Amino acid sequence: MMLRRLIHQNPELAFEEHNTQKLIIEFAHGLGLNNIVTVGTGVLVLVGRNKDEPFVVLRAELDALPIPEETDYPFRSKNENMHACGHDFHIAAACWAMRRIVQEKRKGNFLFVFQPAEESGAGAKTIVEHILRWDCEVKAAIAMHVADEYPMGIVASRSGSLFSASCEVNVRVLGRSAHVANHQLGKDALRGCVAFLNQIYGRDWKEDLVWFGRILAGHVRNTVAGEALIEGTVRASDSKGVQDILVALQEIAKKVEEETELKVSVIPGAEYPEVKVDEKLLDVLRVVSQRNGFEFIECERKLTAEDFGYFSKHFPSLMFWFGVRHGSRVEGLHSSKFLPPDELIPVAGNLLTHLLDSIG
Incomplete structure (x- = not known):
């Protein structure tokens, strides 16, 4: 003791x-x-x-x-x-x-x-x-x-x-910055984050988990955000489940790109089996x-x-x-x-x- x-x-x-x-x-x-x-x-x-x-x-x-x-x-x-x-x-x-x-x-x-x-x-x-x-x-x-x-x-x-497989995941959204007075000239990366997260939280992941806990976007309040980063984690029963979820996130990113004309990249990070x-x-x-x-x-x-x-x-x-x-x-x-x-x-x-x- x-x-x-x-x-x-x-x-x-x-x-x-x-x-x-x-x-x-x-x-x-x-x-x-x-x-x-x-x-x-x-x-x-x-x-x-x-x-x-x-x-x-x-x-x-x-x-x-x-x-x-x-x-x-x-x-x-x-x-x-x-x-x-x-x-x-x-x-x-x-x-x-x-x-x-x-x-x-x-x-x-x-x-x-x-x-x-x-x-x-x-x-x-x-x-x-x-x-x-x-x-x-x-x-x-x-x-x-x-x-x-x-x-x-x-x-x-x-x-x-007993414990889940996990993987850190970042999602990078690239648009085009503009002054809010000319917002029609920009491509809003923050809006792309919202579209992506709506897709995530609107899906039933069964016993697995996809969660994003941090958003970094823009530089000042009166501009269209030209880029954004969402940081999160994936949890599944095994490593294959994690990979399946990452594939699903890539599909969601592609769909958001088509809807918003933004560039959306899913970037896997550290993974635990x-x-x-x-x-x-x-x-x-x-x-x-x-x-x-x-x-x-x-x-x-x-x-x-x-x-x-x-x-x-x-x-x-x-x-x-x-x-x-x-x-x-x-x-x-x-x-x-x-x-x-x-x-x-x-x-x-x-x-x-x-x-x-x-x-x-």
Whole structure:
């Protein structure tokens, strides 16, 4: 628990997790572990035989968020950042499991991955690329995420897509600027944005999502906007669904061009693959959870994106929610008051230990 408190007091943003990395390496060395690899600010700790044999991966994230903390925790953040997504808890629970596996000499080959930049930099992509260069077999990749959406004692997951595939998308509209007094000489890019968005929000995207949250257009109030940019995101159950939506957006753009004589371009950006839960690994989770006094429930797919999808793209994977709510109040992830209690760290750590033991 002391490790959690130190990390919680000194939260570091994506790719800046230098002190967090140092604390984890010191913890691993304290267990007599020396097979440690650093990847940027990330840490990979191999526990078991050697990396040439199949192993099970356990992922925990390192980065915090630029959110000032508003809890009464005695070990609250000392800076303007906060572990408002529970990553400090994930690290502590993973280290608890690591210690048990080492001290109890449990059989298996395990790779503990402490990954930077989950929140904003797709840090998983770099870590996975590093693992793939080893040219070794991964039996399974596992990740846990705390949530006060669920009460203590609940473990939740589902087979198939748990977190959505996502893609950032920009739409650029080019027209011709003119003074409003001579607006007939211009081509209004802002009007093209309205036409495009009306098409978007007038369509039923079923269980998927297309959303635009920002518009940049024109320069001053008394001119026709000569250009505009709409920034948004696409969410779907899998990467194919994302590509299908991008094709649909291109078709909408072409239709708006024909109607308005504007130039409308759809520009895809950063893309995250979906987090896919392997059905066999889910069965193991269900059995291990119930055997250790947890209630397992099937949950719905989230529209949020998670870069653990880079793991599930390449390896059989399992990700699950670990309930941390006490009482009825829900703060929610990324809240300045979100704080999973210390006393649940050994509970989560023991669950991870049994899960690794059962798979490894």
